Amino acid sequence: MRSLLRKSLWRGVTYPRRSYHASVLPSLISRSTPEFQAKSAAMDELVRDLEQKTQTARQGGGPKAAERMKSKGKLLPRERLNLVLDPGSPFLELSPLAAHDVYPGQSIPGAGIVTGIGRISGRECVIVVNDATVKGGSYYPLTVKKHLRAQEIAKENGLPCVYIVESGGAALPYQANVFPDKEHFGRIFYNMAQMSALGIPQIAVVHGMSVAGGAYVPAMADENIIVHNQGHIFLAGPPLVKAATGENVDAETLGGGMMHSTESGVTDHLARDDEHALAIAKGIVGDLGSTGKAILPPAATPEDPLYPSSDLHGIVGTDVRQPFDMRDVISRIVDGSRFREFKKEYGTTMITGFANIHGYEVGIVANNGILFSPSALKATHFIQLCSQRQIPLLFLVNVTGYMVGSKAEKGGIAKDGAKMVRAVACADVPKLTVIVGGSFGAGNYGMAGRAYSPRFLWMWPNAKVSVMGSAQLSSVMKTVSADPSQHSSLQDEIEDQSTALYSTARLWDDGIIKPTDTRDVVGLGLAIVSRGKQSDGRSSRKPTTTWDGDGKGFGVFRM
Numbered sequence: 197m198r199s200l201l202r203k204s205l206w207r208g209v210t211y212p213r214r215s216y217h218a219s220v221l222p223s224l225i226s227r228s229t230p231e232f233q234a235k236s237a238a239m240d241e242l243v244r245d246l247e248q249k250t251q252t253a254r255q256g257g258g259p260k261a262a263e264r265m266k267s268k269g270k271l272l273p274r275e276r277l278n279l280v281l282d283p284g285s286p287f288l289e290l291s292p293l294a295a296h297d298v299y300p301g302q303s304i305p306g307a308g309i310v311t312g313i314g315r316i317s318g319r320e321c322v323i324v325v326n327d328a329t330v331k332g333g334s335y336y337p338l339t340v341k342k343h344l345r346a347q348e349i350a351k352e353n354g355l356p357c358v359y360i361v362e363s364g365g366a367a368l369p370y371q372a373n374v375f376p377d378k379e380h381f382g383r384i385f386y387n388m389a390q391m392s393a394l395g396i397p398q399i400a401v402v403h404g405m406s407v408a409g410g411a412y413v414p415a416m417a418d419e420n421i422i423v424h425n426q427g428h429i430f431l432a433g434p435p436l437v438k439a440a441t442g443e444n445v446d447a448e449t450l451g452g453g454m455m456h457s458t459e460s461g462v463t464d465h466l467a468r469d470d471e472h473a474l475a476i477a478k479g480i481v482g483d484l485g486s487t488g489k490a491i492l493p494p495a496a497t498p499e500d501p502l503y504p505s506s507d508l509h510g511i512v513g514t515d516v517r518q519p520f521d522m523r524d525v526i527s528r529i530v531d532g533s534r535f536r537e538f539k540k541e542y543g544t545t546m547i548t549g550f551a552n553i554h555g556y557e558v559g560i561v562a563n564n565g566i567l568f569s570p571s572a573l574k575a576t577h578f579i580q581l582c583s584q585r586q587i588p589l590l591f592l593v594n595v596t597g598y599m600v601g602s603k604a605e606k607g608g609i610a611k612d613g614a615k616m617v618r619a620v621a622c623a624d625v626p627k628l629t630v631i632v633g634g635s636f637g638a639g640n641y642g643m644a645g646r647a648y649s650p651r652f653l654w655m656w657p658n659a660k661v662s663v664m665g666s667a668q669l670s671s672v673m674k675t676v677s678a679d680p681s682q683h684s685s686l687q688d689e690i691e692d693q694s695t696a697l698y699s700t701a702r703l704w705d706d707g708i709i710k711p712t713d714t715r716d717v718v719g720l721g722l723a724i725v726s727r728g729k730q731s732d733g734r735s736s737r738k739p740t741t742t743w744d745g746d747g748k749g750f751g752v753f754r755m
Contacts, residue, residue, distance in 0.1 A: 258329070388416040
């Protein structure tokens with residue numbers, strides 16, 4: 197599998213130089229202390245486990261399933277993906293550990309689908325690849341959710357969609373959780389229609405079976421390709437046709453590439469084999485012309501941070517109860533380790549300020565402790581500034597929540613916290629979220645958790661997401677239940693359900709990333725969301741992006 201990241205995202209681009217008045221953040225950590233080394237070793241172990249699980253998931257249905265597929269002259273799903281992408285270009289994979297340990301007694305690696313953002317013929321696209329080595333490419337509930345999330349990203353950022361199709365349709369034993377509801381299988385085709393209407397190209401390449409609901413992927417595409425003697429599109433396969441009508445018909449006659457390309461007109465291009473089909477797809481993307489908006493180069497020259505990203509393991513560690521200074525994280529992510537801090541002396545448990553990442557300007561909102569009223573007001577002010585100036589926001593999350601107690605309540609923490617939540621909800625710019633530690637309670641809301649529609653949300657392998665920490669939960673339980681065994685079992689259950697692995701398996705995020713990859717992953721994210729902004733800094737009014745700059749406002753702040 198190609199590397200996700202490259203040292204330079206935009207080779208061969210001449211960057212304008214921007215005068216940027218920001219201070220270099222100092223590094224005060226000592227790598228030789230026992231605390232640093234213990235934290236680093238613990239994070240190293242988590243990252244190794246993440247890499248092993250990710251590698252296993254990328255093998256799909258395993259060697260036997262792969263061999264069966266190759267014996268039919270087919271490329272494997274990730275071989276198809278690599279072939280359609282421009283050589284040497286980055287690919288940002290989404291949720292590779294989806295469905296991990298979710299379905300009892302079944303292994304559904306990656307939820308049976310590969311999704312991500314990659315470059316085809318010089319243009320960034322959302323790519324959705326059915327993995328037919330996993331249960332024949334059937335759609336489980338989380339397969340549908342992962343497919344819909346990829347389409348959501350495409351629509352928000354105006355990215356063309358390329359569907360690499362080989363699927364038997366819905367997994368029938370799960371049909372009640374796949375078929376009838378608003379965010380189930382039918383929403384895939386609804387989204388295709390909506391995006392096509394918005395001018396976001398929809399392209400399908402049919403490499404194998406495309407049956408029942410799956411037949412509508414190519415049927416709903418703007419332009420599609422089918423592989424001769426390999427791809428098949430039909431609403432019902434030969435056995436069901438026989439049962440329903442008594443007709444005996446083979447798959448090729450019923451829905452093969454030659455029939456659809458010469459008689460039905462369902463397909464637009466007939467390819468000799470997988471390689472030829474993907475070459476046609478690259479040509480189609482290359483001919484899209486001015487449809488959508490190209491990703492813009494950054495406004496400033498990218499610079500490496502002054503300090504190594506490997507320090508992040510020892511700075512943060514794996515115990516979310518241990519404090520650390522988020523400036524030490526920021527200084528290893530941003531260009532030149534430079535950061536123009538906003539309101540530094542006020543609300544000190546919240547860090548806000550401006551920086552560049554891979555040359556792209558960004559406003560950073562980062563936790564440095566519990567959220568008090570001044571911290572929330574500071575964040576609210578800063579988010580409003582970024583929204584007014586059309587600067588994307590990056591949330592670096594390590595939050596236990598908002599302060600509690602009589603003093604905090606009398607001071608108005610409820611309304612001040614609500615101001616921050618309102619600002620996050622209504623900010624008129626793209627939001628990107630990285631959970632580097634804990635994300636608990638209402639702090640999850642104020643720091644652009646999943647419910648607040650960040651364009652992307654990633655987690656570090658040590659991250660935790662829960663209504664509260666397990667220790668606090670146990671304390672609360674003791675006040676409402678006299679059964680100690682219930683306290684312990686519930687605490688263990690909540691602890692398990694708060695992990696990054698549990699979250700990513702259910703697509704509550706867009707994937708777990710290694711701390712050392714944070715700068716590059718965020719840089720790719722900022723490059724993608726830059727489609728919504730003109731080169732002069734004005735927001736685009738094109739309907740293919742929700743970043744329209746129309747200033748809908750923030751509603752009523754309680755004072």
